[in-house]
Amino acid sequence: MVYTTRLAGGAGGTSGQPNGFEHLLADLGIVQKNGQPHHPTTQGKVERFHPTLKLRLDAQPPAATLAELDDQLAAFRTIYNTTRPHRGLGRRTPASVYHARPPATPALTLGDHRWRTRYDIVGANGTISLRYADCMRHLAIGRSYSRRRVLVLIHHDQTMVIDRTTGEIIAEHRLDPARSYQPKTR
Structure with a gap:
């Protein structure tokens, strides 16, 4: 499994x-x-x-x-x-x-720090939910991305949301522990 x-x-x-x-x-x-x-x-x-x-x-x-x-x-x-x-x-x-051959390398490079990864589907309302600081946070992605499969990368209070079909970064967030709804920073 x-x-x-x-x-x-x-x-x-x-x-x-x-x-x-x-x-x-x-x-x-x-x-x-x-x-x-x-x-x-x-x-x-x-x-x-x-x-x-x-x-x-x-x-x-x-x-x-x-x-x-x-x-x-x-x-x-x-x-x-x-x-x-x-x-x-x-x-x-x-x-x-x-x-005899050079080693294969991943296509994805993310810098020197560790990123937590999550796979999700954007909800009909254009958000995804994520647990941060022991509470559920609702991250704005955009209604135009509803039902899209995304990869979410999380590092401390930063997130990066990537469309899994195109590889495009569609949202970034700086998580605010004082708010439930998290607007996009990009």
């Missing part, structure tokens, strides 16, 4: 709606692919990995402690990723394939 609620079928009140992780991946342009539960044939790579790991561990004396097992697993990880060539990679190692 941490990675997907797609197959939840209403369990835990999710009703199959995407969770925060799924929204974040979609917003960053990352396609999430999950295998079907109880269908190991769709997880071929990980299913093939398990026998390889078991063969390696069986070829060694059994670990007497968790620390020894951890050392055996670390040694296997090094061999598997940096020494042992893989047929599926053209007889190259995973490390060489991984380092």
Whole structure:
């Protein structure tokens, strides 16, 4: 449920709606692919990995402690990723394939401070609600944005509301703890 609620079928009140992780991946342009539960044939790579790991561990004396097992697993990880060539990679190692390309980076940059994220839909009255300083605050977005899916970024008393379809910043607020209704600052 941490990675997907797609197959939840209403369990835990999710009703199959995407969770925060799924929204974040979609917003960053990352396609999430999950295998079907109880269908190991769709997880071929990980299913093939398990026998390889078991063969390696069986070829060694059994670990007497968790620390020894951890050392055996670390040694296997090094061999598997940096020494042992893989047929599926053209007889190259995973490390060489991984380092052959520059790493992907997120499209979203938000500066050095941490932002709390929230996914919401603008109400018919053009507002969204947000808990701040232990009270519900109603943030003005604009009636023209009603029913739009938005990403809300919150840092201390500042908010930034982004239209999830266009990526456009549609509202910013400086939250006033003395007021329930929060007008836009931009």
